[in-house]
Structure formats: C-alpha cells, structure tokens
Amino acid sequence: MHGAHHFRMVEVRRGVVDGGWVEVLLPEGFDLANSRVVTKGAFYLLSASKAAAQGEEGHAH
Numbered sequence: 001m002h003g004a005h006h007f008r009m010v011e012v013r014r015g016v017v018d019g020g021w022v023e024v025l026l027p028e029g030f031d032l033a034n035s036r037v038v039t040k041g042a043f044y045l046l047s048a049s050k051a052a053a054q055g056e057e058g059h060a061h
Contacts, residue, residue, distance in 0.1 A: 007049065
C-alpha cells in the first residue's frame with residue numbers, strides 16, 4: 001500500500017488486564033471508525049518518522 005499517510009502519536013491508557021490481554025483505552029473523542037491504528041511495527045514507524053523529521057533517509061532491513 002503506497003501513498004500519503006499521516007500518523008500521529010496518541011496517548012492511551014491501560015484498562016482491564018485479564019489472562020494476558022490488556023484493554024487499551026483511547027482518548028475521549030478519538031474517531032476510531034475513521035482511523036487506522038498501528039498495533040505491529042510501531043517501533044519501525046516511530047524510527048522512520050524521527051529519521052524523516054531529522055532529514056535522514058531511511059532504510060529497510
């Protein structure tokens with residue numbers, strides 16, 4: 001999937017923990033229906049975002 005994507009960090013809170021599962025509580029008013037949420041690869045996304053902000057060219061492994 002290619003194209004322009006916009007990402008922003010959103011502070012979440014931990015909710016109920018039960019049997020290895022953790023509830024993630026989103027901020028009030030967060031539009032989940034019209035958003036895509038990164039659950040895997042977030043570290044790579046954060047690293048690429050920081051590199052782009054510093055004017056570095058990213059690379060893939």
